[in-house]
Amino acid sequence: xxxxxxxxxxxxxxxxxxxxxxxxxxxxxxxxxxxxxxxxxxxxxxxxxxxxxxxxxxxxxxxxxxxxxxxxxxxxxxxxxxxxxxxxxxxxxxxxxxxxxxxxxxxxxxxxxxxxxxxxxxxxxxxxxxxxxxxxxxxxxxxxxxxxxxxxxxxxxxxxxxxxxxxxxxxxxxxxxxxxxxxxxxxxxxxxxxxx
Ligand SMILES: CC(C)(COP(=O)(O)OP(=O)(O)OC[C@H]1O[C@@H](n2cnc3c(N)ncnc32)[C@H](O)[C@@H]1OP(=O)(O)O)[C@@H](O)C(=O)NCCC(=O)NCCS
Numbered sequence: 001x002x003x004x005x006x007x008x009x010x011x012x013x014x015x016x017x018x019x020x021x022x023x024x025x026x027x028x029x030x031x032x033x034x035x036x037x038x039x040x041x042x043x044x045x046x047x048x049x050x051x052x053x054x055x056x057x058x059x060x061x062x063x064x065x066x067x068x069x070x071x072x073x074x075x076x077x078x079x080x081x082x083x084x085x086x087x088x089x090x091x092x093x094x095x096x097x098x099x100x101x102x103x104x105x106x107x108x109x110x111x112x113x114x115x116x117x118x119x120x121x122x123x124x125x126x127x128x129x130x131x132x133x134x135x136x137x138x139x140x141x142x143x144x145x146x147x148x149x150x151x152x153x154x155x156x157x158x159x160x161x162x163x164x165x166x167x168x169x170x171x172x173x174x175x176x177x178x179x180x181x182x183x184x185x186x187x188x189x190x191x192x193x194x195x196x
Pocket of ligand 1: 093113
């Protein structure tokens with residue numbers, strides 16, 4: 001027997017949409033990255049599929065990871081947030097502002113929803129909206145931008161849903177194991193930057 005509503009939810013990405021309905025009501029917090037988030041962060045940094053989607057070339061050793069985290073506290077041009085889901089604060093990913101440029105009031109946004117089970121449920125979009133709120137509010141930035149690889153339409157779509165627009169296509173911008181690939185540049189400008 002077909003469950004009520006299953007026909008309505010059929011089609012591409014229907015499973016993602018069903019998961020999104022369940023997760024949409026669960027609170028999502030952006031928490032400053034701390035030592036409790038390090039193990040998962042390294043696991044995602046070394047996951048082959050995530051490395052491919054994030055264009056990471058080399059795995060990170062435990063010592064490199066610890067040194068990277070120790071250096072973070074002194075680096076004012078980047079800010080890392082853990083994505084924590086639900087009251088139990090399940091760490092499902094990270095989002096960060098990179099190359100924060102105070103003079104030009106802008107930064108790059110990067111994100112990984114590392115837990116595979118949490119992908120495709122709207123968490124990435126919500127996290128990008130939340131990080132934009134922090135960037136445009138507390139940090140006083142007025143422009144955010146991001147790069148997504150041409151073969152990663154899910155990332156492009158999540159940024160678009162969070163208010164970013166495609167500003168450019170960088171042809172054959174990155175060299176990968178099996179050839180070169182295009183990169184999309186997406187941007188989101190605060191109204192005040194546009195004279196509004
Ligand atoms: C990219 C990422 C942050 C997106 O977060 P997410 O929570 O999975 O995404 P969301 O559920 O918020 O939105 C995904 C959207 O992409 C759509 N989508 C999924 N696969 C797609 C595909 N192959 N083609 C087009 N759209 C696709 C979904 O349907 C959804 O859009 P919709 O709500 O309009 O249907 C997350 O999947 C992730 O971290 N992936 C691995 C690492 C990565 O790619 N990071 C980004 C590097 S720039």
